[in-house]
Amino acid sequence: MDQLLRLEFIGSWLAVALYVGATVLMASGVFFNRQRRLDLGLSLCLAGLVPHGLAISLHWLRSGHGPYLSKFESISATVWLSMALYAIISLRLPRLKALGVLVAPTGFLMLALAIMTNPAIEYLPGAFQTIWLIFHIFFNKLAFGAIMLSLGCALFYLIKSKKGDRGFLEKLPDLPTLDLYAYQFCGFCFSFWTITVIAGSIWAHKSWGRYWAWDPIETWSIITWLCFGVYMHLRRFHGLKGKQASYFLIGCFGLVLLTLFLIPFLTKTVHTEYLMG
Amino acid sequence: MGLLQGLSRLATHPKTVIGLILASLGSCLLSELIPQTAVNGPAYFQKLAQLHPLASAIIDHLSLQSFSSSPWFLTLSFLLAVSLTVSLGQQAQRLLSSRTSAAPPLLLASAPCRLSLPGQPLPTLLGAINTILDQQGYRPVNRPADGRPLALTFAKHQLGRWGALLLHGGLWLLIMAATIGYLTHSRGFVQVMEGETIPAGGHDWLETELGPLASPLRPEFSFRLDRLKVALWPDGSKKSIASALTLTDANGHERRLEPSLAQPIDLAGLTLSQTNHLGYHVSLIIKMPGKPGIPTHFMLDAAKRPQDLPHAKTDFPMTDYIFEISLSPDPERPSFFLNRPQVAVTVTKNDAIVFRGRLRPGQRATLEDNDLYCQAIGYWSGLTLFSGYALPLVYVGFGLIFCGVCLLYFLAPRKIFFRLELLPDSDYEVTMTASGKNAAIFLTPELTAIRQRLSSPT
Numbered sequence: 001m002d003q004l005l006r007l008e009f010i011g012s013w014l015a016v017a018l019y020v021g022a023t024v025l026m027a028s029g030v031f032f033n034r035q036r037r038l039d040l041g042l043s044l045c046l047a048g049l050v051p052h053g054l055a056i057s058l059h060w061l062r063s064g065h066g067p068y069l070s071k072f073e074s075i076s077a078t079v080w081l082s083m084a085l086y087a088i089i090s091l092r093l094p095r096l097k098a099l100g101v102l103v104a105p106t107g108f109l110m111l112a113l114a115i116m117t118n119p120a121i122e123y124l125p126g127a128f129q130t131i132w133l134i135f136h137i138f139f140n141k142l143a144f145g146a147i148m149l150s151l152g153c154a155l156f157y158l159i160k161s162k163k164g165d166r167g168f169l170e171k172l173p174d175l176p177t178l179d180l181y182a183y184q185f186c187g188f189c190f191s192f193w194t195i196t197v198i199a200g201s202i203w204a205h206k207s208w209g210r211y212w213a214w215d216p217i218e219t220w221s222i223i224t225w226l227c228f229g230v231y232m233h234l235r236r237f238h239g240l241k242g243k244q245a246s247y248f249l250i251g252c253f254g255l256v257l258l259t260l261f262l263i264p265f266l267t268k269t270v271h272t273e274y275l276m277g
Numbered sequence: 278m279g280l281l282q283g284l285s286r287l288a289t290h291p292k293t294v295i296g297l298i299l300a301s302l303g304s305c306l307l308s309e310l311i312p313q314t315a316v317n318g319p320a321y322f323q324k325l326a327q328l329h330p331l332a333s334a335i336i337d338h339l340s341l342q343s344f345s346s347s348p349w350f351l352t353l354s355f356l357l358a359v360s361l362t363v364s365l366g367q368q369a370q371r372l373l374s375s376r377t378s379a380a381p382p383l384l385l386a387s388a389p390c391r392l393s394l395p396g397q398p399l400p401t402l403l404g405a406i407n408t409i410l411d412q413q414g415y416r417p418v419n420r421p422a423d424g425r426p427l428a429l430t431f432a433k434h435q436l437g438r439w440g441a442l443l444l445h446g447g448l449w450l451l452i453m454a455a456t457i458g459y460l461t462h463s464r465g466f467v468q469v470m471e472g473e474t475i476p477a478g479g480h481d482w483l484e485t486e487l488g489p490l491a492s493p494l495r496p497e498f499s500f501r502l503d504r505l506k507v508a509l510w511p512d513g514s515k516k517s518i519a520s521a522l523t524l525t526d527a528n529g530h531e532r533r534l535e536p537s538l539a540q541p542i543d544l545a546g547l548t549l550s551q552t553n554h555l556g557y558h559v560s561l562i563i564k565m566p567g568k569p570g571i572p573t574h575f576m577l578d579a580a581k582r583p584q585d586l587p588h589a590k591t592d593f594p595m596t597d598y599i600f601e602i603s604l605s606p607d608p609e610r611p612s613f614f615l616n617r618p619q620v621a622v623t624v625t626k627n628d629a630i631v632f633r634g635r636l637r638p639g640q641r642a643t644l645e646d647n648d649l650y651c652q653a654i655g656y657w658s659g660l661t662l663f664s665g666y667a668l669p670l671v672y673v674g675f676g677l678i679f680c681g682v683c684l685l686y687f688l689a690p691r692k693i694f695f696r697l698e699l700l701p702d703s704d705y706e707v708t709m710t711a712s713g714k715n716a717a718i719f720l721t722p723e724l725t726a727i728r729q730r731l732s733s734p735t
Contacts, residue, residue, distance in 0.1 A: 123510035123511070123512060123514050123516065124516075125514065125515060125516075125538070125553075126515055126516060126517045126518055126537065126538030126539060126553075127538045127539050127553065128539070129517075129538070129539050130539040187685075187686075188686065191444075191682040191685070191686070194444075194678055194682070195675075195678065195679060195682065198451065198671075198674070198675050198678065199675070201671070202668075202671060202672075202675065205665065205668065205671075206539060206541060206550075207538065207539055207550070208550075208552075208661070209464050209548065209550055209661045209663035210462075210464065210663075211455070211458060211671070212455075213315065214308060214313065214315060214345055216309065219305050219308060219309055220309070222305055223302055223305045223306060223309075226298055226301055226302040226305065227302065229298050230295060230298050230299060230302065233291065233294055233295050233298065234295060236291075237291030237294070237295070238291065238295075
């Protein structure tokens with residue numbers, strides 16, 4: 001067991017190191033307009049997924065349950081899924097590689113923070129032994145990854161609309177396409193968030209006999225979902241795009257952070273002990 | 278007919294839809310800002326009325342303290358359901374009539390590229406385009422018309438057009454399920470001791486919640502808790518909790534059931550579920566001279582940690598005694614399990630201590646002129662019984678939403694439009710545009726590949 005713990009520790013910090021390297025390369029690629037560094041940065045992100053995934057697997061083996069219970073597990077799994085989503089999108093759409101300048105540092109900071117919390121094994125409560133938990137957690141993490149990508153596109157849109165096609169910005173897609181990407185990633189987030197909320201409700205009904213109790217985190221998750229809904233409908237019916245849409249998306253991202261990471265701190269919810277440790 | 282048309286246009290007008298979503302958002306925000314009865318007890322609201330009478334009066338008159346069951350929130354939900362119903366009808370009508378969606382297409386335009394087939398007759402050229410698009414999974418929607426410029430349309434994943442309808446249909450079902458659940462839900466909780474039988478009829482159920490249209494919780498079965506099964510993790514937290522029950526139905530047939538956490542038991546429209554609430558009962562009897570014994574059961578909640586002792590202080594019925602009880606499941610070490618339980622009892626009467634001692638099951642003590650017996654120490658289990666009529670709708674709604682999302686993103690409908698212009702040197706100039714959901718992410722690579730194939734010499 002000590003051997004597994006040691007390997008897990010090495011894997012986690014190796015992943016942090018690789019993500020740090022990716023951050024440095026991405027940042028210098030963006031600021032100094034070096035495409036090769038961006039490519040290397042993506043390679044390091046991909047490389048980091050391997051030891052990170054190994055560390056998560058070892059932790060899973062030791063704890064006997066998936067990475068969704070303690071603060072450490074939850075953050076680590078969120079980072080892995082976000083990085084994986086970014087890697088897939090970058091391979092498919094190479095012009096969005098520069099999103100790594102947002103995703104990579106967020107990833108390594110969150111992972112490092114998670115490791116420095118107490119990564120001890122927590123045991124799975126009986127009420128968690130259900131498939132709906134898997135749906136709930138998995139799609140929640142995908143939603144976070146998608147909104148990160150959407151945020152990156154929105155930020156790049158705002159920067160490019162202000163600074164024009166100078167330097168690295170020239171390599172990014174044009175403004176309408178960036179705007180479109182931001183909208184479509186937000187669509188992913190909205191869909192995944194919908195599944196998260198419904199799976200959580202079904203799980204709550206099976207465990208506690210009620211779908212919805214207007215618990216603070218339940219309420220804020222529906223507020224966030226409705227905000228996404230407003231954005232999607234404004235886009236669809238009123239042609240909301242460009243800078244206004246970008247600012248709206250930044251607001252939606254703020255709500256996501258509030259719901260997932262601040263509300264459990266500020267008030268006692270059913271998720272508090274699981275998210276905050 | 279005009280009125281109906283006008284109402285349905287109003288119900289699905291973009292401003293109505295967005296307004297309803299914003300109103301829902303606002304009401305959820307209000308529920309977070311204004312104290313709710315679900316969280317705060319009557320004493321809180323009494324204090325609020327004393328400190329802020331005007332605010333309290335406004336909250337009370339608008340039923341903001343229980344907004345989810347308030348008339349205005351129910352009205353909002355009704356309007357949402359109506360809007361969604363009309364919208365679903367319109368979407369379905371549009372899809373079934375095979376008209377193109379009213380949504381403006383997301384267009385991607387490629388720069389014109391030259392098709393290097395000099396001197397080729399038009400049918401050969403069109404055949405080449407058809408072959409390339411066919412290999413990409415596209416099917417022609419129209420046939421070329423005579424005259425120039427030529428316009429061709431190819432489409433793919435037309436099944437994906439149903440994605441949005443499925444998504445909205447799933448949401449509609451969830452609203453219906455929420456409404457049915459709110460109106461008809463019934464929920465009761467019972468603490469049952471090992472060996473105790475809860476009779477049919479439901480009168481022993483505590484904290485019964487009943488929806489406006491729900492019938493009282495009156496299960497036709499009785500059950501006895503044979504044994505509470507608890508397994509712990511090494512850190513003392515609960516690994517599993519299950520209640521071994523013997524259930525007797527209305528016909529007198531017995532069967533064994535074992536509801537556990539996350540594995541409730543369905544019983545003909547009702548669901549029996551194990552809760553996290555459990556603890557110990559200490560059964561004591563006070564026997565006064567010349568009178569029958571007065572039994573009572575003290576229900577103690579299990580402590581969060583094994584090293585904490587469950588504790589209770591309450592009066593003994595039909596006497597003037599106040600009992601303060603502290604249970605030690607295992608005197609030799611901290612434990613959840615009742616290995617050799619004993620209970621420390623302090624009895625007061627008129628603020629004076631009249632008894633202090635320790636009792637084990639079966640032991641007797643003298644309490645002033647009376648006998649105090651410790652009859653038994655055991656476990657109690659918290660069970661919940663609730664109705665789940667809306668659950669099948671929720672499952673179907675979830676399934677529809679899941680399918681809708683998959684169609685929207687994996688089978689997103691796409692169209693590619695070709696415009697062919699014959700040039701003086703007998704080459705054709707081809708301009709492609711495309712529309713479809715998620716065009717930027719999924720369509721761009723496809724267009725690039727098609728463009729490359731069209732541009733390369735054949």
